[in-house]
Amino acid sequence: MKRVVYVDGQEGTTGLRIHELLSARTDLELLRIDPEKRKDSTERARLLNAADVAFLCLPDAAAKEAVSLVTNPATCIIDASTAHRTQPGWVYGLPELAPTQRDAIRAGKRIANPGCHATAFIVLLRPLIDAGLIPADAAITATSITGYSGGGKSMIEQYRSGADAKLASPRPYALGLSHKHIPEMGAHTGLNIAPVFMPVVGNFYQGLAVSVPLHLSSLGAGVTAEHLHAALAARYQGERFVRVLPLNGMEALDNGFFDIQACNETNRADVCVFANATQAVLMARIDNLGKGASGAAIQAMNIHLGLDETLALQA
Numbered sequence: 361m362k363r364v365v366y367v368d369g370q371e372g373t374t375g376l377r378i379h380e381l382l383s384a385r386t387d388l389e390l391l392r393i394d395p396e397k398r399k400d401s402t403e404r405a406r407l408l409n410a411a412d413v414a415f416l417c418l419p420d421a422a423a424k425e426a427v428s429l430v431t432n433p434a435t436c437i438i439d440a441s442t443a444h445r446t447q448p449g450w451v452y453g454l455p456e457l458a459p460t461q462r463d464a465i466r467a468g469k470r471i472a473n474p475g476c477h478a479t480a481f482i483v484l485l486r487p488l489i490d491a492g493l494i495p496a497d498a499a500i501t502a503t504s505i506t507g508y509s510g511g512g513k514s515m516i517e518q519y520r521s522g523a524d525a526k527l528a529s530p531r532p533y534a535l536g537l538s539h540k541h542i543p544e545m546g547a548h549t550g551l552n553i554a555p556v557f558m559p560v561v562g563n564f565y566q567g568l569a570v571s572v573p574l575h576l577s578s579l580g581a582g583v584t585a586e587h588l589h590a591a592l593a594a595r596y597q598g599e600r601f602v603r604v605l606p607l608n609g610m611e612a613l614d615n616g617f618f619d620i621q622a623c624n625e626t627n628r629a630d631v632c633v634f635a636n637a638t639q640a641v642l643m644a645r646i647d648n649l650g651k652g653a654s655g656a657a658i659q660a661m662n663i664h665l666g667l668d669e670t671l672a673l674q675a
Contacts, residue, residue, distance in 0.1 A: 362386075362387060362388055362389040363387065363388050363389070363412045363413065363665055364388075364389045364391060364410060364411050364412045364413075365382065365388050365389065365390050365391065365411055365412065365413050365414075365415070365661070366390075366391040366393075366407045366408060366410065366411040366413075366414045366415070367379060367390075367414075367415045367417060368393075368404060368407070368408060368414060368415065368416050368417065368418060368426050369415075369416060369417035369418040369422070369440075370392070370393070370417065371398070372417050372418075372512065372513065373509060373512055373513065373516070373649065373653075374417040374440050374649070374653045374654050374657070375415065375417035377649055377653065377654035378415055378417070378654045378657060378658060381654060381655070381658055381672045381673070382658065382672055384672070385671065385672055387667075387671075391407050391410060391411060393407055401425075401429060404426065404429060405429040405430075405431075408426060408429055408430050408432075408435060408437075409429075409430060409431060409432040409435055410432075411435055412434065412435065412436065412665070413435075413436045413437075413438060413661050413664065413665070414426075414430065414435055414436070414437050414438070415438050415439075415440065415657055415661075416437060416438070416439040416440060416441060417440045417441075418440075418441055419441060420441045420442050420443040421443075422441075423439050423440075423441035423443045423444070424443050427439070427444075427470075433469070434469075435469070436468070436469045436470075436471065436661075436664050437469065437470055437471065438453060438471045438473055438657050438660055438661060438664075439470075439471070439472050439473060440473040440653060440654075440657055442475065442540045442541070442544075443472075444470065444472040445472040445474065445475065445478075445543070445544040445547075446543050446544055446547045447472070449470055450468075450470045450471065450472045451464045451465055451468035451470065451471045451472065452471075452472055452474060452544070452548055453465060453471045453472055453473045453474060453656060453657070453659075453660040454474045454479060454482060454483075454548070454656070455659060455660065455663055455669065456483065456595075456596065456599055456601070456602050456629075457482065457486060457548060458486070458490075462663050465660050465663045465664055466663055466664055466666065468664070471660050471664065473653070473656055473657045473660065474544065474548075474652075474656060475540070475541040475544060475652070476506065476510055476541075476568055476646065476648040476652025476653060477504045477506070477539070477541045477545075477557070477559055477568065477570060477652075478541040478544045478545045478548070479629070479646060479651055479652050479656065480504065480568060480569065480570035480629065480644035480645065480646050480652070481502055481504070481541075481545050481549070481555070481557075481570050481572070481644070482544075482545065482548050482549050483602060483629050483631060483644050484570065484572055484592075484631060484642045484643075484644045485500070485549040485551070485572065485642075486548065486549045486550065486595075487591050487592050487594075487595035487596070488588060488591055488592070488642075489549055489550045489551065490550070490595075491591040491595075492580065493579060493580060493583050493587055493588055493591055494574075494579060495579070495580070496550050496551060496552045497551075497552045497553055498551065498553070498578065498579075499553055499556075499578075500551060500553070500555040500556070500572060501555060501556040501557075501558075501572070501573065502545075502555050502556070502557050502558075502570055502571065502572045503557075503558050503559075503560065503570070503571050504557070504558075504559045504560065504568060504569065504570045504571075505530065505559075505560045505561075505562055505568065505569050505620055506559060506560070506561055506562070506567070506568040506648050507561070507562060507564045507565045507566040507567050507568065507620075507621075507648060508527075508561055508562070508563070508564070508565065509565050509566045509648065509649055510561070510566075510568070510648045510649075510652075511561065515561075516565075519563065527563055528563055529563070530560045530561070530562045530563075531560065531561050531562075532558055532559070532560045533559060533560070533561060534557070534558070534559055535558070537556065537557070539557055539559060541557070542554050542555065542557055545557065562620075564620075564621065566621070566624055566647055566648055566649050567620045567621035567622075567623070567624050567645070567647060567648065568620065568645065568646050568647070568648040568652055569618065569620040569643060569644065569645040569646075570643070570644050570645075571641055571642065571643045572641070572642040572643075573639070573640075573641050574588075574639065574640045574641070574642065575638065575639055576635075576637075576638055576639060576640060577638065585607060585633055585635030585636075585640045586607065588633055588635075588640060588642070589604070589607040589633040592604050592631055592633065596631065600669070600670055600675050601627050601628050601629060601651065601659065601670075601673070601675055602628070602629045602631060603628060603629070603630050603631065604631045604632075605630060605631065605632045607633050607635065608633070608634055608635060609632065612630065612632045612643075618632075618643065618645075619645075620645055622645060623645050623646050623647050623650070623651070624647045624650070625647060625650065625674060626647055626650055626651070626655075626673075626674045626675060627647070627650045627651045627655035627656070627658075627659060627673040627674060627675065628646070628647075628650075628651060628674075628675050629644055629645070629646045629651050630644065630645045630646075631643075631644050632644070632645075650673075655673055658671075658672055658673060659673060
């Protein structure tokens with residue numbers, strides 16, 4: 361019997377990509393709403409409750425409304441918005457978060473898809489905090505460089521129009537230091553102090569890299585870059601969608617430059633440690649439309665349904 365899937369918000373960047381990735385699968389039935397009924401709550405409720413898995417690719421307020429429409433206890437909701445990522449009763453949809461996370465995703469009926477910046481940040485920090493190599497009260501700073509597709513349809517149109525010469529250069533944003541991903545970045549790494557986080561949007565479509573600089577002297581006594589790298593390698597050993605590159609690995613670089621787009625069109629996260637005797641830079645890159653959005657949602661769906669989690673996804 362085919363599993364029934366519905367995407368509420370299928371016209372957006374994430375929803376379209378989910379449909380694209382799932383359209384060739386013969387084990388699923390994809391429900392579609394009549395375009396004229398996209399805002400009809402009765403029709404949306406019918407489709408949401410008919411689904412084994414319902415993806416919410418909506419703004420936060422609309423996602424909360426969609427959740428309120430679901431009365432079928434068998435329907436699993438995977439919410440791609442920010443609305444539920446730190447809410448009690450919701451499972452964080454990052455399977456690599458902890459050894460028990462896949463069990464939680466498999467059992468849960470309310471799954472919050474991680475944010476793109478947060479995914480790369482958490483993949484870097486959580487294993488090191490769990491291992492005691494970075495204190496939970498550490499003052500962490502992070503920078504994320506991302507393609508403009510993360511800004512949705514309006515930003516994509518703005519960049520593709522070519523009408524504004526200012527868009528040719530990178531643009532830091534969220535300088536009020538309250539980016540919407542910061543709560544989940546703290547909650548799901550175990551940090552007690554919110555990181556200072558600065559995202560930057562660049563003039564390229566997709567790809568994302570988060571960097572976290574560290575003074576080794578600020579960590580535990582005797583902690584070295586080798587310890588950091590070993591802890592990351594141990595945590596992600598055997599993971600199909602997280603690749604830890606060698607310490608100071610030149611294969612991660614292109615003539616000395618870090619390629620932010622190297623994971624594009626995959627569901628993979630590359631994790632790197634670059635260091636000297638006193639300092640380190642942790643870096644993680646993903647496709648913001650893949651592991652940072654649609655790919656992560658499909659991975660969580662596959663796990664929840666008891667399927668091979670790599671179905672429809674590229675490592």
